[in-house]
Amino acid sequence: MTQRHDLGASFARLTRAMVAAEEPILRAHGLEMWDYVVLGALESGAAPTQAELAAAVRRDKTRLIPILDRLEAGLLVTRTADPADRRNRVVSLTEAGRSLVAACREGIREMEAEFLRSVPAERRRIFVSVLEELAASV
Amino acid sequence: MTQRHDLGASFARLTRAMVAAEEPILRAHGLEMWDYVVLGALESGAAPTQAELAAAVRRDKTRLIPILDRLEAGLLVTRTADPADRRNRVVSLTEAGRSLVAACREGIREMEAEFLRSVPAERRRIFVSVLEELAASV
């Protein structure tokens, strides 16, 4: 661990590369990056409120609104008033939204497999595993 | 490699965490993030032109200028006209700049060691090694 770059520099570089590689895949499915992030956050279950959804994707709630407008117009999500408290809007994936995000993820997984291809299997396995661990810890 | 997050999402998350962790260290030394990036790029040798330095840190040349102004005012770098072509401005680290960037890196290395502490040594070694490999490939 003597002569290497800062972790932050390496992570930043790889983030840019992955974003650039994901963009054409998402665009082919008619999605922007944040659309995909939001759809992905909804996969595990509906968001009880938009504020919680915004927190889950680490964005401001005001910036979520045009994204949801776009997704709703494309019939990928629904916004329904919570009967218990009509101020809340429950955001859910539609079937179309669910299958679209799955298709995007599949394309991205293929791109990632190609990207990692030069790394021997065991090292790759460890790398991905530690990456998940660390990302979950922050 | 079945049930995991996209690489891009994990890298982005870790980038944010590292930037947040580096900022107080740099601030303690009176530097902003981009100051540190530029000083680091100059460590391996003077930049023959500002345009090349801008390309090395992957920023626009116009955005480099206020950074260099600040660093020059702080006596951390010098800008001298290239005698061979007086349009070029050669940017070099001063001794003060060199020792300051070294001090920052030391602080960042300590932070990183703490951050990686929970990962067993062999896995950590492989992770950092693959990370360097991949970052160098993009």
Added chain:
DNA sequence: TATTGTTATACTCTATAACTATA
């Protein structure tokens, strides 16, 4: 005329503050 560095302008992204509707 072309190029380096600089300055000025426009554009995008993000955050903050007002507005509405429900409670």
Added chain:
DNA sequence: TATAGTTATAGAGTATAACAATA
């Protein structure tokens, strides 16, 4: 009065275009 969502405004960050000096 307080809160969820929305809209409007302001600020920061970034990119593009014009400018001055040198080749």
